Amino acid sequence: MSTSIGQPRFSEQIWELPQHLAVAPDRVLMVFKGLTMQDAMRAAEQAHISNPEAWSRSAWLCGEWTLAYEVRNE
Secondary structure (H helix, E strand, C coil), X not given: CCCCCCCCHHHHCCCCCCHHHCCCCCEEEEEEEECCHHHHHHHXXXXXXXXXXXXXXXXXXXXXXXXXXXEECC
C-alpha cells in the first residue's frame, strides 16, 4: 500500500500583500529584533538608522520585539 505525498500546503497559499501593506518600490524594509523595544532600536541605531524611534511597523512575537524601517534604496 502506498500513499501519495501530494503538494506542500504552503505552495497553494501564496498571495500578494494588499497595496496598503506593500513597501514602495524605491524603499527597502529593514527589520531589527531585541528582547525589549529599546534593544531593537539600539540594533537599528548600530545599523546607522538615522532616527531609530521612527519605525514603520512593530510586533511583539514569542517574547521579542521586532521593529521594521522603510529605508530609501540608494
